Amino acid sequence: MTAGHPHAGHPHESVFTLEATQLKFGEGAVDELGWEIGRLGLKRIMLVADPVLREFGVTGRVIGQIEAAGAAAVLYEDIAVEPTIDSFGRAAAFAKGADVDGFIGLGGGSTIDTAKVANLIKVHGGEIMDYVNPPIGAGRKPASPLLPLIAIPTTSGSGSEATTVAILDIPDLKVKTGISHRFMRPTLAVVDPVLARTTPGAVTASAGLDVVCHAAESYISKPFDSRDKPANPGERPPYQGSNPIADIWSMKALEFGGRFLARAVNDGDDLEARGTMMLGATMAGIGFGTAGVHIPHSCAYPIAGLKHQYTPPGYRTNHAFVPHGFSVIVTAPAAFRFTYDSAPEKHIRAAELLTGAPVAEPGPESLPDALIALMRQVGAPSGIAELGYGEDDIPDIIDGALKQQRLLVLAPKAPDRSDLETILRQSLRNW
Structure with a gap:
């Protein structure tokens, strides 16, 4: 491994880390969701779902798994395609008022990112701009882990189910940016190819x-x-x-x-x-x-x-x-x-x-x-x-x-x- 050219007087980095979401992949993987919910000990879950999925029966299928595990689902479907600070704010406000001990993000990157931010504000409070990456936001770091988050992607793109970041549009500043911290990485990704048919x-x-x-x-x-x-x-x-x-x-x-x-x-x-x-x-x-x-x-x-x-x-x-x-x-x-x-x-x-x-x-x-x-x-x-x-x-x-x-x-x-x-x-x- 060849070292680069760090600033004068500063030692170069010699360590890298790999922190990865647990992954469950394959046709029918979503049918094992109830077992995973039981393993995590969740009893009341905020299900953040793309509203389009309801008509394909996907949302009902996931709610069925939640209830089969003896847990309750608190459904939230106010998702913006390409989320804004306002859409994240609505989800965060809902989460703050919800009595839940975990989250599921069901949909594309926009939905999973919404679940991440709702989880963040639920646990640590504050305003969304407090956590947005500097120089646009204050870059506040959460002091402790969030509630368990299960990500169930229905698109093959963002990789949000495996990352630490949530992306948002801030129209007043005419810029998109992100919130990123290791605690925002989902606990588990359940990736089922059948869901991509939608x-x-x-x-x-x-x-x-x-x-x-x-x-x-x-x-x-x-x-x-x-x-x-x-x-x-x-x-x-x-x-x-x-x-x-x-x-x-x-x-x-x-x-x-x-x-x-x-x-x-x-x-x-x-x-x-x-x-x-x-x-x-x-x-x-x-x-x-x-x-x-x-x-x-x-x-x-x-x-x-x-x-x-x-x-x-x-x-x-x-x-x-x-x-x-x-x-x-x-x-x-x-x-x-x-x-x-x-x-x-x-x-x-x-x-x-x-x-x-x-x-x-x-x-x-x-x-x-x-x-x-x-x-x-x-x-x-x-x-x-x-x-x-x-x-x-x-x-x-x-x-x-x-x-x-x-x-x-x-x-x-x-x-x-x-x-x-x-x-x-x-x-x-x-x-």
């Missing part, structure tokens, strides 16, 4: 491209041992940089994305493809939950937060917004073009994993080309122009990206303002 193809596309981006960014992130060593273990960040363990998870998720995403998008009944993408999402979540993400995600938050002009296909909502996976992937080709010379071998390997074949002419375009080919295959937007942005908007996007320092510090090659401008100009249209 997800439309366009939603599967966006969610799956988020998986690919998580995996590529974490795999090609700043090595953990190039950071300064923290003053004490409690100050070691959740996102620590690439390391040998995280790389294993990220590489497999890249392979799954390349092999199965297009199939999962095109055929909702292809359980092998949808199930493998769900597993890939969780694996990528474990990888980036340890290593972190960087430039594409830093740019994605202002891209999603500054304008609300894009109406995505396939989402059952009447408001304009940019799905997270699309906001991330549009800058990924240019971002990895920029970072190529920091670790050429990793960029080439990521391209090979995505395409399933050796790269004929290895170089800076290898990974961008592989990403663009996958984007086109699954019907992603061609770039930020399609999302409503022009050249005049680039300075504002840069301002928003630069606020995401907790992510940008993980880039294997640190971008300055002019680098971000180049990345965003190249991302206006990828084809």
Whole structure:
């Protein structure tokens, strides 16, 4: 392991950690939920559920499992697609008034993130902005663990079931950001491929491209041992940089994305493809939950937060917004073009994993080309122009990206303002 270049007088980091959610995966896994509830000793559970799932019978099925375990369900369904500080606030207020000893998050990343924040405020109180990552929020850290949270994803994307983070839109500031702490990581993830049948193809596309981006960014992130060593273990960040363990998870998720995403998008009944993408999402979540993400995600938050002009296909909502996976992937080709010379071998390997074949002419375009080919295959937007942005908007996007320092510090090659401008100009249209 090669040490990087820590600041003068500071020893370099020599330790990395892996803290992973317990995972139960497979067809029929949700039918073992009652047993898990009994194992955890839960008696009254706040079930945070995507309201769409009620009509597919999924919510009723989970309530049946809760009641079969001798527990009671307190149902909460006021979920926003791409949550806002207000939607999180409503969930937190409900949780504070609810007599519960645990949580279940049933749905996509938006739902699971809502359950995380409701749990946080239920246990530790305060306002949501108290916990939002600095410099946007105060970055308050919860002093003790939260109540048990079981995450049951129904999409194959965010990996929220395996991570420490919850993402929110703050419209007044025109920015998306996050709350992150190790205590927010779910206790258990129950991942059942059958539940992904309810997800439309366009939603599967966006969610799956988020998986690919998580995996590529974490795999090609700043090595953990190039950071300064923290003053004490409690100050070691959740996102620590690439390391040998995280790389294993990220590489497999890249392979799954390349092999199965297009199939999962095109055929909702292809359980092998949808199930493998769900597993890939969780694996990528474990990888980036340890290593972190960087430039594409830093740019994605202002891209999603500054304008609300894009109406995505396939989402059952009447408001304009940019799905997270699309906001991330549009800058990924240019971002990895920029970072190529920091670790050429990793960029080439990521391209090979995505395409399933050796790269004929290895170089800076290898990974961008592989990403663009996958984007086109699954019907992603061609770039930020399609999302409503022009050249005049680039300075504002840069301002928003630069606020995401907790992510940008993980880039294997640190971008300055002019680098971000180049990345965003190249991302206006990828084809």
